[in-house]
Amino acid sequence: MLTNYELTKSEKSFISVHLLFAFAALAIGTFFGPLQAFEFSGVDFYPLLEPIIQSYYQGLTLHGVLNALIFTTFFITGFLTLTTIYGLKRPLKFPLLNRIGFWTMVVGLVMAAVPILLNQASVLYTFYPPLKANAYFYVGLTLVVVGSWIEGWGFVFTWREWRKENPGIRTPLITFGGLITMVMWQIATLGVAAEILTMLIPWAFGWIDGVDPQLARTYFWFTGHPLVYFWLLPAYISWYAMLPKQAGGKLFSDSLARIAFWLFLLLSVPLGFHHQFVDPGVPAGWKYIHAVLTYSVFFPSMLTAFTVIASLERAGRQRGGKGLLGWIPKLPWSNPSVSAQLLAGILFFFGGIGGLTNASYNINLVIHNTAWVSGHFHLTVASATALSFMGISYWLVPYLRGRRLWSRKWAVIQAWLWFVGMMIFSNAMHVLGLLGAPRRTPLGEAPYIPEEWSGHLLRTSIGGAILFVSAYMFIFNIAKTWWSKKLIVGPGEETEIPVAESVHPAQETPAKLDWWTPWLIGAIALILVAYGPQLIEQIGNIDLSSPGVMP
């Protein structure tokens, strides 16, 4: 399983073009981050951007859509193409299918980007109706999702072919995690597909007069929370199955890693009402059931924490670490890929605690729709995911391009700057949320801001500025590497995809943990139980009486 397998030139360039779009989205998306953060201290740069960008909310829409939807989806589909091919040691079964999927995503991206740039889709990345966008914004987002589905089908077909060729062999963990990610994504996106296809597109084209905003929210959050796991699981693949190798160790438990992935497939979807605790149209009893189900998904997160930390501790001790915490400084922090992912993991620790708070039913009333929430998901998608993806890029780009990373030192500093900037930024946002500051609001111009918030608002700006510098250090380093003339010659760490062995070989993991049917049935059954009655109720009482407004 760990024998080297060299990807073909065309496979490498196919994955690379995914990354190119991802990094371009990140470059533009992060440009708008500090504009929000500075606005909080009353420094508004938006007037300088006219007439290209006409409002705070146009910028915020670009920030959310490009970073959280486009950067992630393109990076994930590219990275999982690699984990599929390299894990299974075989080419894609239908390379053309995956190409069609990819170009569908690109067409969708362009279609959604044009209305955003024309200020006709300043509805943020949650696009809550009846705020109305240009119809092509919805069509474009749909195509991005459909394209990602098609790429996922390509992975599944490839795996089925491999399975025929390799009966009885455990699916390699990196491939297994990728398949779970894409299958979960397929199920989860049915919600937003229903929202867009049955309501938003017909409405935006004028075929129906209005929408049902409450039903739209229920559809949206069917997808909205598992979307977080779509972002996280590829980072988990790296944390479980790659990072231990980079740290000089092995995966502590292959079987527990698989159980955690299965539990994410089982539990990611049937808990979306915890994003709707304050909604008027969902009964409190159902909200409570989803709160409990959300707690249950904390279990595989804790399994992940244990296994990843145990793997790292084992590696650190092998490198001579002594005592309770002495193994930590022994980890190869000078490797930017390692330090970025370790720091991402530390930030995610705080994100996880905040997530439990969000899930906690009535406690959620304190922080719902406040800056706390934005602070929270900057620790999840913008740290656990984004900083991990940066860390992965530090080996992936050199591998794919056959070029040496431009500067390892810059890369390590970049990771630390992200960590420091995010600690400052997210802490300030969490505090502001507890004090009652609304999220997604240009607080610099809000009339109800008490004086006591000003220190925290300033910290948000400082954190945002540091994050901006860090993001552009990353982009610069990757660009210099991408088009570098320093080709890697000969074998070595830089030409290798890091895949960790497990302490106990994967073949000793029970065969049942490679068996899809019961888990899929379980996942669908749980969704039917947790969502069925409310979907029947809300669809049965659909009321399309909100005509909406384009902001």
Added chain:
Amino acid sequence: MSEESRDDSVETSLHLDPYEKNWMRLTLVLLVVFAAAVTIAGFALGFQVPSPEERVNPQTVAKGDGPFADPGLREYPNGSYDLYIVSQMFAFTPNEVTVKVGSEVTFYVTSVDVQHGFKIQNTNVNMQIVPGQVSKLAVVFDEPGTYDFICTEYCGSAHAQMYGTLTVEK
């Protein structure tokens, strides 16, 4: 992959480490404690989230003779209040309200255009305002003072200006 490992007679096991078992137990205990805490707070102490109140037509709810056509305070003989509020880009109507200290105020809030948020600072009142729905929560104001209620959901360009003030008098 060697031939031996294809052999189905390979001994399989979850290989659970004792520390790992204890970690799982600890996680389960934590979750049970958390769930018990929110359950008691919600169902015994009355810290509750909104639940469906009424479906309305956003285009007509503020017209005619329903309570939202004449939004504002309704005081009851026992000293409690109902407060009807209409949200519309970019203001709450009414946006200045005065109640007596110690009174229970039940908020009924709806929207005639897009989604809004309704959060009263320094209280547990926090609601999504969705066109076609009425959001309802009640709170007792034990401390005199002024409480801002702010729009916490993006509703358009002047969202940041949308707020009102509730004064609690002695």
